[in-house]
Structures are given as C-alpha cells and as structure tokens.
C-alpha cells in the first residue's frame with residue numbers, strides 16, 4: 464500500500480480507540496502530522512531568516528525551545544527551564560545571524576580608539592567573522608546547540624526544496 468493510500472484509509476477509520484488493531488492508523492496520521500509540523504517550522508525559519516519577518520519569531524522560538532528540551536531530555540547536567548529557554552534564543556539568534564559579536568563580522572581586531580581595523584585577526588572568531596552556534600557553551604548545552612542547529616538546517620533545507628517543487632513536484 465502506498466503512503467498516500469495508507470493515509471486515506473487511516474483518515475476513514477472511525478473510533479480508533481475502540482480498535483487496538485487500528486493503532487497503526489494512529490501512527491500513520493501522527494507521522495503525517497509531524498511532517499506537516501516540520502515543514503511549518505522550516506518555512507517559518509526561512510521566512511524569519513530571509514525576510515526577517517518578525518511575526519515568525521515567536522513560533523520559531525517555541526519550536527526551537529521544544530527541540531532544545533527534547534534534545535536535553537536525558538542530559539545528566541540538564542539546565543533549568545529558564546536556561547533551556549535562553550539557550551533556545553541563543554541558538555535561534557546565532558542561526559539567523561552567525562556574525563561574530565567582537566568584530567561584527569569584519570574579521571580583524573579594531574585598532575583601539577579608532578574605527579580602523581588592525582592586521583591582527585579577531586580572537587573570538589579566529590578571523591572568520593562568524594561564530595559557531597556552540598561558541599562558549601559546554602557539556603549538554605553545547606551538544607544540544609549543535610544538534611538543534613543541524614535540525615534547523617535540515618528543516619530549512621527541506622522547506623526550501625519543497626517550496627521549489629523539487630521533492631514532490
């Protein structure tokens with residue numbers, strides 16, 4: 464049975480709870496829902512990053528925060544709720560604009576007291592002008608930042624592919 468036929472039949476099933484053998488239908492529908500959610504997150508991330516659509520901020524932040532919580536679920540040194548929320552915000556900001564705050568992406572140190580750049584590479588970003596998402600983080604928070612940023616990349620990539628019509632076209 465194809466996925467499409469399977470989903471159509473799952474939608475037609477009635478009273479799923481009364482039929483334990485129909486539980487597979489529930490998982491098929493749940494999987495479809497998750498795909499829709501993933502696309503929604505990816506689309507929102509793209510709109511926020513590429514058009515700086517501020518309306519997407521809250522949705523993106525809550526999606527990232529949920530993912531942060533998920534990836535820290537079994538962490539031994541689990542940060543507090545507040546710290547997890549702050550981490551989510553840090554990850555989202557860094558994903559949107561990975562510019563080094565020390566040199567503002569200019570890659571060299573500024574000559575003290577002047578607006579001019581010196582010949583010395585910026586320390587925090589090692590002269591790249593960008594800061595990796597896990598910069599300054601440690602332990603579980605660092606792992607979560609990497610994992611969640613990858614998840615965001617995947618979502619954004621898939622949403623971009625889909626909106627170009629390449630995947631399901």
Ligand SMILES: [Zn+2]
Nearest residue numbers: 563566585588
């Ligand atoms: Zn820098």
